[in-house]
Amino acid sequence: MVGITSVGAYIPVYRLNRDEIARIWAGRSIGGTRAVAGYDEDTVTMAVAATLDCLARRESEVNGFSLATTTAPYKEKQSAAIIASAADLSGECHTADFTDSLRALTIAVKSAIDAVKSGSARNVVVTASDCRMGAAMGTLEQVLGDGAAALMIGSEGVIAEVEGSYSVFNDFTDFWRAEDDAFIRSAEGRFIDDVGYLPTMQEAISGLMDKYDLTSKDFSKIVYYAADARQHAGLARRMKFDKDQVQEPLYDKIGNTGTAAALLMLLAALEDSKAGDRLLFVSYGDGSDAFILRVTEDISIIRDRPVIKDRLAGKVSISYGQYLNWRNLVPVEASTLPERPALSLPSRWRERRAISALYGAKCKKCGTPQISQIGQTPRVCVNCQARDEFEDYKFSDKKGILFSYAIDRLQPTLNPPGVNGVIDFDGGGRLICELTDCDLDEVGVGMPVEMTYRKMFYSRGINNYFWKAKPVSD
Amino acid sequence: MDGIKDKVAIVGMGCTKFGERWDKGVEDLIVEAAYEAFEDAGIEPKDVQAAWIGTVFSGLSAITLSPLQLQYIPVTRVENMCATGSEALRAASYAVAAGVCDIALAVGVEKLKDSGATGVKGPSVVGDNQDGSSGIGPGYSAPASFAYLATRYFHDYKIAPEEGKRLLAKIAVKNHHNGSLNPKAHFQNELTVEQVVNAPIIAWPLGLFDCCGVSDGASVAVVTRADMAKQFRDDPVYIKGLQICVGARQGAMRQDYDFVHIEENVLGSRRAYAEAGIKDPRKELSCAEVHDCFSIHEMIVYEDLGFSPRGRAGEDIEAGTFTLEGELPVNTDGGLKCFGHPLGASGLRMMYEVYKQLQGKAGPRQVKNPRLGLTHNLGGNAGTGICSCFIVGNEK
Numbered sequence: 001m002v003g004i005t006s007v008g009a010y011i012p013v014y015r016l017n018r019d020e021i022a023r024i025w026a027g028r029s030i031g032g033t034r035a036v037a038g039y040d041e042d043t044v045t046m047a048v049a050a051t052l053d054c055l056a057r058r059e060s061e062v063n064g065f066s067l068a069t070t071t072a073p074y075k076e077k078q079s080a081a082i083i084a085s086a087a088d089l090s091g092e093c094h095t096a097d098f099t100d101s102l103r104a105l106t107i108a109v110k111s112a113i114d115a116v117k118s119g120s121a122r123n124v125v126v127t128a129s130d131c132r133m134g135a136a137m138g139t140l141e142q143v144l145g146d147g148a149a150a151l152m153i154g155s156e157g158v159i160a161e162v163e164g165s166y167s168v169f170n171d172f173t174d175f176w177r178a179e180d181d182a183f184i185r186s187a188e189g190r191f192i193d194d195v196g197y198l199p200t201m202q203e204a205i206s207g208l209m210d211k212y213d214l215t216s217k218d219f220s221k222i223v224y225y226a227a228d229a230r231q232h233a234g235l236a237r238r239m240k241f242d243k244d245q246v247q248e249p250l251y252d253k254i255g256n257t258g259t260a261a262a263l264l265m266l267l268a269a270l271e272d273s274k275a276g277d278r279l280l281f282v283s284y285g286d287g288s289d290a291f292i293l294r295v296t297e298d299i300s301i302i303r304d305r306p307v308i309k310d311r312l313a314g315k316v317s318i319s320y321g322q323y324l325n326w327r328n329l330v331p332v333e334a335s336t337l338p339e340r341p342a343l344s345l346p347s348r349w350r351e352r353r354a355i356s357a358l359y360g361a362k363c364k365k366c367g368t369p370q371i372s373q374i375g376q377t378p379r380v381c382v383n384c385q386a387r388d389e390f391e392d393y394k395f396s397d398k399k400g401i402l403f404s405y406a407i408d409r410l411q412p413t414l415n416p417p418g419v420n421g422v423i424d425f426d427g428g429g430r431l432i433c434e435l436t437d438c439d440l441d442e443v444g445v446g447m448p449v450e451m452t453y454r455k456m457f458y459s460r461g462i463n464n465y466f467w468k469a470k471p472v473s474d
Numbered sequence: 475m476d477g478i479k480d481k482v483a484i485v486g487m488g489c490t491k492f493g494e495r496w497d498k499g500v501e502d503l504i505v506e507a508a509y510e511a512f513e514d515a516g517i518e519p520k521d522v523q524a525a526w527i528g529t530v531f532s533g534l535s536a537i538t539l540s541p542l543q544l545q546y547i548p549v550t551r552v553e554n555m556c557a558t559g560s561e562a563l564r565a566a567s568y569a570v571a572a573g574v575c576d577i578a579l580a581v582g583v584e585k586l587k588d589s590g591a592t593g594v595k596g597p598s599v600v601g602d603n604q605d606g607s608s609g610i611g612p613g614y615s616a617p618a619s620f621a622y623l624a625t626r627y628f629h630d631y632k633i634a635p636e637e638g639k640r641l642l643a644k645i646a647v648k649n650h651h652n653g654s655l656n657p658k659a660h661f662q663n664e665l666t667v668e669q670v671v672n673a674p675i676i677a678w679p680l681g682l683f684d685c686c687g688v689s690d691g692a693s694v695a696v697v698t699r700a701d702m703a704k705q706f707r708d709d710p711v712y713i714k715g716l717q718i719c720v721g722a723r724q725g726a727m728r729q730d731y732d733f734v735h736i737e738e739n740v741l742g743s744r745r746a747y748a749e750a751g752i753k754d755p756r757k758e759l760s761c762a763e764v765h766d767c768f769s770i771h772e773m774i775v776y777e778d779l780g781f782s783p784r785g786r787a788g789e790d791i792e793a794g795t796f797t798l799e800g801e802l803p804v805n806t807d808g809g810l811k812c813f814g815h816p817l818g819a820s821g822l823r824m825m826y827e828v829y830k831q832l833q834g835k836a837g838p839r840q841v842k843n844p845r846l847g848l849t850h851n852l853g854g855n856a857g858t859g860i861c862s863c864f865i866v867g868n869e870k
Contacts (some may be wrong), residue, residue, distance in 0.1 A: 336591060336592050342607075343607065343608075343609040344607060344608065344609075347607060347608040348608045348609065350608075351608045351610070354610075355608060355610055368728075370727050370728075371727065372723065372726075372727065373610075373611055373612065373726060374607065374608060374610065374611045375608045375610050382722070382723065382724055382727045382728055383728065403626070403729075403733065404622040404623075404625045404626040404629075404733050405621075405622070405625055406614060406617075406618035406619065406621035406622050406625065406677050406678075407618075407621070407677060407678045408614045408615050408617070408618035408621070408676075408677045409674075409675060409676050409677060410615035410617060410618070410676060410677070411613055411614050411615055411618065412613060413613075418613070418614055418618070420612050420614045420618055422622055422726075422733065422857075424729045428729065429727070429729075430726065430727050430728060430729050430731075432612060432622075432726050432857060433612050434612045434613070434614070445625065445626070445629045456609055456610060456613075457609070457613075459609070464609040464610075466609070466610040
């Protein structure tokens with residue numbers, strides 16, 4: 001039996017109210033809120049969070065890792081390798097980016113299923129993450145949202161078996177972004193629906209049902225992608241799906257998260273599923289992939305620890321000005337403070353273990369875990385001065401408490417003021433680092449924190465990622 | 475181990491006006507301070523046999539000292555962050571004590587205002603490579619790195635934030651009063667507690683006036699053998715102790731560090747007292763110039779250096795212990811608070827004030843019956859520091 005063996009999700013804490021966008025442009029609001037990646041988040045950082053969430057739910061040897069996205073931070077350089085390093089996956093793990101299509105997730109999932117079925121991999125993690133941009137004053141600016149979702153494909157501990165699938169491709173130009181485009185372009189809405197989306201989805205769904213001799217009544221839940229809530233409802237009408245059968249698309253709260261959108265809906269559906277339920281899962285983008293999923297007894301791992309229920313509601317409302325600044329959409333006054341030293345690639349390479357997965361060391365003589373804020377690997381123990389008697393010790397998965405903190409009005413940051421802290425890790429070790437996703441009123445001595453992979457800054461074409469602390473979310 | 479006590483004397487000192495010296499370059503600052511020192515010592519530049527120049531940002535190598543046109547003598551540039559100026563004096567003193575020269579020059583200079591920036595440039599994280607970092611160190615400002623101390627001090631001693639801010643404000647008010655009496659200070663204005671407390675916050679709880687300024691300046695000392703000192707002047711100042719104490723990130727990496735004291739300050743000062751033969755610094759010291767880069771640090775220094783019992787600096791602040799008229803006047807010249815902190819110059823600027831105090835030449839700031847004085851710097855920050863603690867006296 002091959003299927004989904006674990007899942008994970010990440011939705012940023014920040015929400016932008018669509019009424020606020022409409023107010024700025026004196027336009028019409030589609031209502032609700034959209035999730036916005038923080039000033040220090042992007043496709044890669046959100047993918048790391050979703051991937052770690054997925055890995056934390058099931059300990060497995062992971063042989064493959066794929067990222068599905070339309071918004072990779074590099075045009076040349078693999079994002080999956082960055083994410084796999086941050087998630088501390090084995091160096092033998094087969095990594096791949098599946099890009100350019102909103103259907104990238106299910107394309108990657110089909111490859112993963114084939115890999116597991118053929119025996120070339122035991123467990124493959126596929127993570128979808130997107131940070132798509134609609135231009136100011138446009139509909140997409142309101143419709144889109146940022147988020148990530150992950151699943152593991154394997155044959156042991158399956159929570160939803162893949163019983164069958166059916167795919168069609170379609171060279172249809174509805175949404176696109178050319179090499180030089182910062183924002184998504186789109187064709188006329190009625191043309192998209194009538195000629196592209198609706199017939200393509202119908203073809204995939206009907207094709208699947210014909211192939212496996214099923215009708216819509218055989219599914220407890222139907223989960224499918226759509227560009228927006230209106231299109232989503234349009235397909236339900238056309239296919240005459242029962243209203244109760246159709247998984248709500250979450251667009252009202254977080255927006256359309258691109259390659260991650262359908263998977264986030266699937267996770268919401270799985271949270272409410274019980275063993276024996278059959279789900280229809282359909283993606284869209286340059287065609288469509290449709291899957292039949294059968295829920296097993298192991299679904300309890302999701303029910304016991306919900307994936308997205310607690311994450312749908314935003315924790316922090318931001319202004320449209322913050323959104324513009326965070327996404328670098330408006331020129332802002334340059335800082336009058338001195339610049340940081342340039343980024344050194346050799347230094348980053350040397351310190352890659354510390355930087356990627358926040359590795360420090362533990363002294364084999366005295367047992368003291370230790371880590372340096374500039375990534376230097378200890379050679380002599382900070383506690384007992386033993387030389388080169390260390391074993392690797394990972395801090396990224398350790399929780400800690402805030403020993404002291406400093407809220408800094410001078411710190412160059414896209415989200416002033418800068419918040420910094422002295423983190424004492426459970427089990428030992430101390431790190432002075434930046435904090436993120438904080439409610440300033442709640443920052444205080446003794447606050448529980450956990451580590452999160454973030455973008456420190458962008459310099460000379462390089463996305464400089466490292467770990468920050470954030471308030472414990474659970 | 476003998477120590478440095480009474481082997482070396484300062485016989486001349488010079489100090490520029492500190493401030494935003496837009497019209498003066500590094501060369502002007504060096505010449506201004508050095509020629510005051512030459513004149514004070516009654517020597518010619520050609521009498522100098524060896525020199526050390528301390529600067530962090532204002533020039534690489536000994537050639538930075540070239541404006542003085544010293545003719546082919548040994549010169550070395552030293553750097554030790556905020557203790558850089560003190561490090562130059564230590565090197566010159568050790569050379570004289572070693573008997574390798576009789577007259578040595580210690581120069582400290584920093585031209586911060588040429589950077590075009592409002593803060594101190596350089597690595598954001600202590601120890602990051604200047605030529606390129608791994609880019610992972612937190613990018614917080616210097617005030618933030620000292621805010622950790624204030625946050626923790628208020629927490630551990632259960633001081634309400636408003637009360638804590640008021641105590642810190644009194645330090646700034648004291649130093650500004652002293653600076654108002656000093657024509658060489660960058661800032662010569664008085665402040666009120668209300669002004670300090672209500673100033674814009676930089677890094678909570680530190681506001682604008684809890685932070686020292688950013689200035690240009692230079693200071694210079696001429697040192698010679700103690701037994702030769704009276705050939706130069708009747709009132710030389712004798713070196714009693716020169717200690718540097720450097721942390722190795724223990725506080726930044728070990729959970730047993732409390733962020734309410736600085737171990738480098740404690741150990742550095744204890745060694746300096748031992749070297750100088752001081753048993754009770756609060757009673758024996760006549761004045762002290764300490765590293766008030768941020769008001770919270772001066773408060774913690776009172777305790778680290780043994781002026782106040784642990785956790786009770788606040789009582790001494792309230793009692794006025796460290797004012798000009800108090801039991802142990804601290805930062806009688808206005809401190810970093812009023813002089814700003816041109817890193818290479820600060821240690822020697824402090825020594826300039828103590829030297830003048832011990833000679834009875836501090837004018838309206840003069841302390842009574844001076845015998846022993848102290849200078850103290852802390853480079854780096856809480857978690858990993860470089861402390862210098864020097865003691866000098868007017869009797870051998």
